Amino acid sequence: MIIFVLLMILLFLLGIIGDERGVASMFTFLGNIVVFFVSLIAIFRTGNIYAVTFVAIMGFLLLTLFAQNGFNKKTISAFSAIIVILSIVGIFSVILIKISSMAGFGEMYIYDEEVAFLENKIGISAQSLLVASILIGILGAITDTALSVSSTMYEVYEHNPALDAGELNRSGKHVGWDILGTTFSTLVFAEIGQGFFIWLIFAKNKYTFISLINSKSFLQQTFLIIMASLGSLLIIPLTSRITAKILTAKK
Amino acid sequence: MFISKRFLKYLIILVILIIPTVVTFNDCKLYKEPIGSITTVHTEKMPLKHGASDQTYKQTLTIKLMNTSDVGNSYKYKNSYTTSQFATTQYRKGQCVFLKTNVAAKNGGYGENGLKIIGQKYDYIWAFMISLLVCLLFAIAGRRAVLIIASLSMNLIVFALGMQKIIRFKDLEMLTLCMTSIFIVASLIILYGFSKKSFGAILSSSTTVLMVFGLYMLIVHFSGRIEYEYIDYANISEPIEQLYISSLIFSLLGAVMDVSITINSTVNEIVMKAGQSTLSNIVKSIKGVSNDIMGTMINVMFFTFVGDEIPIYILKMSNGYDIITLFSNGAVFEIIRLLIGAIGIVLAVPVSGFFAVILRHKMIVKKGA
Numbered sequence: 001m002i003i004f005v006l007l008m009i010l011l012f013l014l015g016i017i018g019d020e021r022g023v024a025s026m027f028t029f030l031g032n033i034v035v036f037f038v039s040l041i042a043i044f045r046t047g048n049i050y051a052v053t054f055v056a057i058m059g060f061l062l063l064t065l066f067a068q069n070g071f072n073k074k075t076i077s078a079f080s081a082i083i084v085i086l087s088i089v090g091i092f093s094v095i096l097i098k099i100s101s102m103a104g105f106g107e108m109y110i111y112d113e114e115v116a117f118l119e120n121k122i123g124i125s126a127q128s129l130l131v132a133s134i135l136i137g138i139l140g141a142i143t144d145t146a147l148s149v150s151s152t153m154y155e156v157y158e159h160n161p162a163l164d165a166g167e168l169n170r171s172g173k174h175v176g177w178d179i180l181g182t183t184f185s186t187l188v189f190a191e192i193g194q195g196f197f198i199w200l201i202f203a204k205n206k207y208t209f210i211s212l213i214n215s216k217s218f219l220q221q222t223f224l225i226i227m228a229s230l231g232s233l234l235i236i237p238l239t240s241r242i243t244a245k246i247l248t249a250k251k
Numbered sequence: 252m253f254i255s256k257r258f259l260k261y262l263i264i265l266v267i268l269i270i271p272t273v274v275t276f277n278d279c280k281l282y283k284e285p286i287g288s289i290t291t292v293h294t295e296k297m298p299l300k301h302g303a304s305d306q307t308y309k310q311t312l313t314i315k316l317m318n319t320s321d322v323g324n325s326y327k328y329k330n331s332y333t334t335s336q337f338a339t340t341q342y343r344k345g346q347c348v349f350l351k352t353n354v355a356a357k358n359g360g361y362g363e364n365g366l367k368i369i370g371q372k373y374d375y376i377w378a379f380m381i382s383l384l385v386c387l388l389f390a391i392a393g394r395r396a397v398l399i400i401a402s403l404s405m406n407l408i409v410f411a412l413g414m415q416k417i418i419r420f421k422d423l424e425m426l427t428l429c430m431t432s433i434f435i436v437a438s439l440i441i442l443y444g445f446s447k448k449s450f451g452a453i454l455s456s457s458t459t460v461l462m463v464f465g466l467y468m469l470i471v472h473f474s475g476r477i478e479y480e481y482i483d484y485a486n487i488s489e490p491i492e493q494l495y496i497s498s499l500i501f502s503l504l505g506a507v508m509d510v511s512i513t514i515n516s517t518v519n520e521i522v523m524k525a526g527q528s529t530l531s532n533i534v535k536s537i538k539g540v541s542n543d544i545m546g547t548m549i550n551v552m553f554f555t556f557v558g559d560e561i562p563i564y565i566l567k568m569s570n571g572y573d574i575i576t577l578f579s580n581g582a583v584f585e586i587i588r589l590l591i592g593a594i595g596i597v598l599a600v601p602v603s604g605f606f607a608v609i610l611r612h613k614m615i616v617k618k619g620a
Contacts, residue, residue: 002474003583006590013597018542025546029553029593036557037574044568068546100376101346104337111484115563120337122569123304127336129562137558140551147547177392181399181442182512186505188403190555192410193502193588196494197484203414213377214349214370224559226380233387
């Protein structure tokens, strides 16, 4: 009931505040939820985590970038940069997850009564699932950053077509630096809120700084945010460079 | 000898990256708890049991003690893990582990001298990740990196101190209000300085958060009782409802501040740089910018929230949960969090527009004339 009411309020607000593009955002959001459900079922049925994750990411990008913002130079630049950064962060995550053996249950799982009693020998690798969750989890942040940079560069170029690739590149980086601070804040506060009841357990158990940085649960809880921040950082110069090249290609 | 600036920059980054990682990897002697380094690993594949979905492996590890009075002694240790590795761990050569010694076999001692691995050493992973992030931040964002790091550090310190008070479960509403105010004011002032833009964003963010809070309370009032005891990791002896509301407010703060500063910056730029700026032009620009950012901001919240949960959702589905059951208990609260966040992002647009225009009212009237 409460979910239905909230959904209706969101749809109503998007309709009156964002016009038809607001409603399009809502459909993109609903589309992403559908893709997410389908990919969960596909992972569970096939066990082929990486292939399903790849297809799901393509589905998410198709909706978020192209269906919502059209097929143009801005979205092509952002898409290219996102694919490169996802590959880099993906490889980096696989290496870190393997060398640290951080997948699986952390010490906090005993506090989640529902999960603690589940059969956990399910034939699906917790390590691969963690990699999938990182790749999907960082997608929002890097897409937002890439699109902000490429859109602004496009606007700058439209107003001043005399600019060369180098000047455009610098302009893109400036925009990226401007939005980095709030992107990091969005990620950090989202995690603070989402993991709030786990943070409470850490506080109640009087974890010290040293015990925190050696805790598997703490590492798992923050790993996504660190990888998302890393992705958002790396995508700024890459998007600037790609967008500048694509925009000035005819010269 | 000529060394280019760029080479020097990358050399400094490499040194900053390597030193903390190497130091923390070799800091075992600073710990009181026994720590061992895995020096050899022998893995044996066990026959697959009939009907089992997981393959079992047995490992024989050699663990060399890195601290305590027995430093340098090596012990054999038996470990087993399965392919899914939810509750078991595959150890690798070179990993450092925390140990308990003299554990009786019946209490889980799996090695010589009653040795038991009780956890892994992750401090060097943290040192590596944080150094990498800081180096990249300085390399890409330059001096602005200092402001970003200051703002994040300030928020994390306030959160850590706030949590110490929250676990007393007294005056939770007041605590949440104080923490929220500090988060908003400190983040925006540190990142954007004392300016009309920051002031507008502070007013917009605070008002939006209050509006979302009011809206949630109103809906809850008319929706009947919500079974908060289903929230993952919640303890029913604590004031779960108040804690959940605090968590809702914290999770939407970043996104709301992001929208508020973007709208305030846009109005500021238009008023300062455009030759003529009428109210209708400004409203049109606010709509244009908000249409660009709303969708992607909602997606940031969506992917951050769902990404974290994938392993648990698959585990639950493997235990017979269907999609409906999966999203009818604990996950309901994550969906509410996502929708509240999305509503916060959308509401922040008109609220920020209102404050941005009010704060520059005189200038708009002057330029529009």
